[in-house]
Each structure stands twice: as structure tokens, then as C-alpha cells.
Amino acid sequence: MTANKNPVSLCLWFDKDAEEAAKFYAATFPDSNVGAIYHAPSDFPGGKEGDALTVEFSVLGTSCIGLNGGPIFPQSEAFSFQVHTDTQEETDRYWDAIVGNGGKESACGWCKDRWGLNWQITPRVLTDAMANPDAGVRKRAFEAMMTMHKIDAAAIEAAVRGEAVGAA
Structure with missing residues (x-):
């Protein structure tokens, strides 16, 4: 085998399931x-001789290395993939795959997979609204987003237009 030749990779610390996580990400995205x-x-602090130690993988073209390092450094919201x-339909598919496979939903488009890795599933309509030069559009889109777990693109579009938006 040849070592990874990418100039940079994200190194993601897993307790012991880096290979399982990498296979899930490859099947999902x-x-x-x-x-x-x-x-x-x-042998090493997180495992035994012969255990998978590192796994090279990519997520949406981003080079990653999963390190099975044991439970000493759990994932946190300080790092997330923003998709x-x-x-x-695409938002729903990714959200449902992550949350429906042992993950947890959070607020404003954030969710956590079963390995503790955090994800932001973000429709472009939201990022476009937040970049809009009109402060009123940005405020309405932001306030609509704050009521949501999974982002509802139609509700964000309605907020951009100035229409009343209920909680998603």
C-alpha cells in the first residue's frame, strides 16, 4: 500500500470505529x-496489535484519516462537516441518513452521527439568504432558521420573501 499523497487531510479521532464510520460516509455521500x-x-492505548489503527477515506472529495485512538478525545461541536x-430532497436524504442511523438532531441544521461527529446540513438557499446585501432578508432568514432543527428550504424561501414562517 502507498501512504496518502494528499498535501493535507483532516484527522478525525474515533474511539474504535473509524472503519465503520468511513464506510458509512462513503455509502452516504x-x-x-x-x-x-x-x-x-x-498494542496501543486504544486497542490491540492487528486492530485497525488508521483509515484513509474521503467525504465529498475531502481527504480524511480516521484514527482509532480510544475514548480519551471525544468529538465536539468545535468541529463539524458543513454539507x-x-x-x-438532498437535505432530507443526508439528514435522515445521519440521524436515522443512530445520530441525534440538534438546532439550526446541525446533527450528530452515532460516532459523535457533527454535521451541518445546510441548503444553499440559507447561505445565499445570509449573504444577501439586504439586512432585512438576512434577519428574516436567520430568525426562521432559529426555529428549525433540519432546515426547511421552502420556509427559508418564504422568510426571504417576507412571508410569515412557522416552526419547522
């Missing part, structure tokens, strides 16, 4: 795959 899996040459979506 396009332009994602699992590459080399390196096994520990001897930009073009349709509500």
Missing part, C-alpha cells in the same frame, strides 16, 4: 470512498 486501512503493529445542499 457522493465523491466519497474508503482507501487504505492500516493495522497497529503492536451544502441544492434541494430539500
